[in-house]
Amino acid sequence: MLELKNVSKFYYNKGVIATGFSKVNLKLDIGEFIAITGESGSGKSTLLNVISGLDTYEEGEMYVNGKETSHYSEKDFEDFRRKYIGNIFQTFNLVNSYTVYQNIELVLLLNGYKKRKIKKKVIELIKKVDLYKFRNTKVSKLSGGQKQRVAIARALAKETPIIIADEPTGNLDKEAAESTIKLLSEIAKDKLVVIVTHNYEQIEKYVTRKITMHDGRIIEDKKIKETKSTAKANEVEYKNITKINRLRLGIRNTFNIKTKFILLFIVFLFMTSAIMTQYANSRKQKHLSDIDGSNYLFRNSSENRIVIKKKDNTPFSSENYAQIENLNNIDYIVKDDALLDNEISLTDKKYLSIYGNASSIKGFKGNVDVGRMPENDNEVIIEEYEDRYYIKELAENLGNTTVYLMDLYTGAINEKIPMQIVGIKYMDSSLYYGNNNIYVSDNILNQMRFQINQRYSKIKILFQNKYYESNIYNPYFKIKTSENVPVGKAYVSNDLNYEVPSGSCKNKPIKIEIDNLYYKEELELKIARTYTKYNIKSLVGEEYEMNNGSIYINPEDYNKLFDKPSYQSSVFVKEVELLRDTGAELENLGYTTLIIKDTLTKSGQAQVVEIFQTIVTIFLIITLFFITYFIIKVILKSRNTYFATLRMLGATRKISKQLLIIELLIVENLAYLISVVVIILQAKQIINLSFIQTIVDYLKIKDYIILYIILIVMSYIISLKYAKKLFKNSSIKTYNGEV
Numbered sequence: 256m257l258e259l260k261n262v263s264k265f266y267y268n269k270g271v272i273a274t275g276f277s278k279v280n281l282k283l284d285i286g287e288f289i290a291i292t293g294e295s296g297s298g299k300s301t302l303l304n305v306i307s308g309l310d311t312y313e314e315g316e317m318y319v320n321g322k323e324t325s326h327y328s329e330k331d332f333e334d335f336r337r338k339y340i341g342n343i344f345q346t347f348n349l350v351n352s353y354t355v356y357q358n359i360e361l362v363l364l365l366n367g368y369k370k371r372k373i374k375k376k377v378i379e380l381i382k383k384v385d386l387y388k389f390r391n392t393k394v395s396k397l398s399g400g401q402k403q404r405v406a407i408a409r410a411l412a413k414e415t416p417i418i419i420a421d422e423p424t425g426n427l428d429k430e431a432a433e434s435t436i437k438l439l440s441e442i443a444k445d446k447l448v449v450i451v452t453h454n455y456e457q458i459e460k461y462v463t464r465k466i467t468m469h470d471g472r473i474i475e476d477k478k479i480k481e482t483k484s485t486a487k488a489n490e491v492e493y494k495n496i497t498k499i500n501r502l503r504l505g506i507r508n509t510f511n512i513k514t515k516f517i518l519l520f521i522v523f524l525f526m527t528s529a530i531m532t533q534y535a536n537s538r539k540q541k542h543l544s545d546i547d548g549s550n551y552l553f554r555n556s557s558e559n560r561i562v563i564k565k566k567d568n569t570p571f572s573s574e575n576y577a578q579i580e581n582l583n584n585i586d587y588i589v590k591d592d593a594l595l596d597n598e599i600s601l602t603d604k605k606y607l608s609i610y611g612n613a614s615s616i617k618g619f620k621g622n623v624d625v626g627r628m629p630e631n632d633n634e635v636i637i638e639e640y641e642d643r644y645y646i647k648e649l650a651e652n653l654g655n656t657t658v659y660l661m662d663l664y665t666g667a668i669n670e671k672i673p674m675q676i677v678g679i680k681y682m683d684s685s686l687y688y689g690n691n692n693i694y695v696s697d698n699i700l701n702q703m704r705f706q707i708n709q710r711y712s713k714i715k716i717l718f719q720n721k722y723y724e725s726n727i728y729n730p731y732f733k734i735k736t737s738e739n740v741p742v743g744k745a746y747v748s749n750d751l752n753y754e755v756p757s758g759s760c761k762n763k764p765i766k767i768e769i770d771n772l773y774y775k776e777e778l779e780l781k782i783a784r785t786y787t788k789y790n791i792k793s794l795v796g797e798e799y800e801m802n803n804g805s806i807y808i809n810p811e812d813y814n815k816l817f818d819k820p821s822y823q824s825s826v827f828v829k830e831v832e833l834l835r836d837t838g839a840e841l842e843n844l845g846y847t848t849l850i851i852k853d854t855l856t857k858s859g860q861a862q863v864v865e866i867f868q869t870i871v872t873i874f875l876i877i878t879l880f881f882i883t884y885f886i887i888k889v890i891l892k893s894r895n896t897y898f899a900t901l902r903m904l905g906a907t908r909k910i911s912k913q914l915l916i917i918e919l920l921i922v923e924n925l926a927y928l929i930s931v932v933v934i935i936l937q938a939k940q941i942i943n944l945s946f947i948q949t950i951v952d953y954l955k956i957k958d959y960i961i962l963y964i965i966l967i968v969m970s971y972i973i974s975l976k977y978a979k980k981l982f983k984n985s986s987i988k989t990y991n992g993e994v
């Protein structure tokens with residue numbers, strides 16, 4: 256059945272050629288029980304490896320059932336081994352971390368048996384080698400004799416016609432050796448058994464033929480007993496391991512050796528978290544670069560903002576707003592958006608002055624660092640750098656600090672709107688060009704509007720056919736309100752009497768004309784009273800010094816002048832990516848749009864950092880790839896024997912590779928899963944690890960998918976690279992640690 260004609264095997268080792276054996280001629284048949292003896296180094300093992308198809312030969316020809324094998328590819332030899340050969344080794348070649356059951360099961364799994372069939376067969380074999388008691392014991396805990404019995408059971412499992420045993424008793428004591436040989440002889444019927452031994456006497460009574468080797472040659476080949484030889488052997492039918500069993504084995508291998516699993520997990524977790532963190536940093540920088548820049552007109556340069564006006568220049572109606580809100584990507588609308596572009600100031604009337612951009616609380620993202628979110632219209636939160644001088648004290652007095660809006664130009668304090676600061680969010684100190692914000696309710700934003708409208712309007716006063724300009728820097732003709740003034744009337748300074756020929760301005764008309772970007776308005780009033788230094792306090796409740804020259808009118812009249820529907824608003828979008836689509840939709844609906852992001856003058860600094868961050872990210876991915884690869888190589892060193900054993904048992908290179916890939920991908924998936932769980936815990940504020948916050952803030956679902964793909968591809972390439980190295984050599988070399 257096996258025939259060798261002039262077969263030689265040489266070893267090439269760094270330019271030196273060693274002879275394993277040379278010019279061997281042999282014919283081996285089913286039914287024979289052959290002993291090969293000879294001193295150490297005579298070539299016995301080499302011969303067995305060639306016969307088993309574990310190693311190649313250089314010269315001559317080996318025939319299997321009459322067919323030549325010299326042209327065999329690695330795959331052909333794999334096929335040959337699976338159909339014909341069961342090996343037993345001196346060092347057992349068992350998987351130490353597997354149980355007895357799992358070791359025997361392994362060979363059946365690899366040869367495509369189904370789980371159900373396997374169980375019955377494995378138990379049968381275990382009983383046959385008398386290890387039933389130990390079926391769930393890890394092989395590493397067994398004695399040498401027991402181990403060899405497991406190896407025999409495993410060799411039998413495949414039912415191959417040829418069993419090849421290389422010094423199977425070499426590591427056993429006398430008793431164990433005897434029972435092993437007896438077991439081998441029992442299974443020898445209808446098989447070809449080839450045993451290499453140092454101790455011929457031990458097996459003498461079973462053998463049918465004795466071959467002696469010396470110095471790489473056969474010096475004796477003696478028939479001891481007649482055999483009823485069958486020339487042809489039945490080959491074993493086999494299939495490849497099923498997909499589900501591949502996965503099952505992959506999972507078993509992942510968790511089977513705890514320290515290995517933990518080390519691999521730590522390495523993958525490190526790789527995963529380092530790449531996630533760096534990726535988040537680069538997203539953050541991209542964001543900073545996007546929002547970088549300033550605009551002379553629009554202080555609120557949010558990247559989500561689109562300023563809109565109606566194409567026909569009419570004010571916005573509530574129908575208009577409803578229509579806009581119905582668009583998909585709209586987060587919220589700020590109806591009087593001029594507020595957003597004006598610095599406002601809050602004061603507690605004592606030492607505290609807080610400056611910032613007025614923003615709608617609806618636009619606030621994330622969580623406050625101190626205090627809480629507003630619960631009613633008069634509560635505000637501020638965004639500031641943590642090292643600002645007043646922050647510490649303010650943080651300690653949250654909720655107890657009443658503040659008022661202060662007019663930045665006149666210093667006038669609006670006592671009608673008391674506000675409480677209830678929360679602080681610290682600004683990212685790396686946002687060196689960020690604007691600090693004061694988040695208030697829409698109700699308060701609306702009330703602040705007067706201040707803005709007045710500031711942006713040209714106000715002219717017509718009195719006695721003469722025009723006077725009212726402006727906020729000059730108290731003269733400044734428009735102020737007082738409940739004491741009746742509707743349609745005005746209280747003016749006593750000084751105006753000098754402008755009238757009769758010397759009294761009482762009952763004379765005075766006209767206020769408002770002219771701004773959006774509307775014109777005029778209001779004709781009658782002067783009802785004049786005030787002096789002495790009566791101003793009792794008339795309107797104010798001090799003379801700051802206010803002489805002001806015109807006091809009823810708030811209702813004031814509202815007629817300034818409480819106008821909006822002519823310009825801003826929408827804030829949810830997804831910046833869709834900013835332009837939303838802009839186009841708004842244009843279609845009849846609005847003129849201005850995308851603030853497009854109007855910014857970039858500082859350039861953030862763009863440089865962005866490019867730098869991208870380079871760092873790529874560099875890190877490459878570096879981590881190699882670091883991870885080398886660490887994994889070290890960790891998996893001990894796995895070399897496992898994979899060599901797999902291949903000796905009939906696993907193809909491809910399947911061994913798949914098992915390795917499954918194992919590493921499982922670990923990477925676990926590392927990714929754990930990372931995501933930690934990120935979710937951070938996002939839900941169950942834990943507080945500041946270095947994860949960047950990931951929480953800047954990574955979106957899309958980024959997690961991209962990261963997942965990057966990490967899986969990395970792990971996959973690492974597995975391939977390692978597999979390539981691992982399977983470069985023949986399995987027997989790998990097994991002998993020659994990688």
Ligand code: ADP
Nearest residue numbers: 266268273274275294295296297298299300301
């Ligand atoms: P035995 O099993 O009879 O003790 P081996 O078959 O192991 O002998 O070795 C036969 C010869 O081949 C020895 O001279 C040995 O040094 C050489 N040899 C075996 N394996 C290798 C190898 N991997 N590389 C180089 N020489 C080898």
Ligand code: MG
Nearest residue numbers: 299300301421
């Ligand atoms: Mg040997």
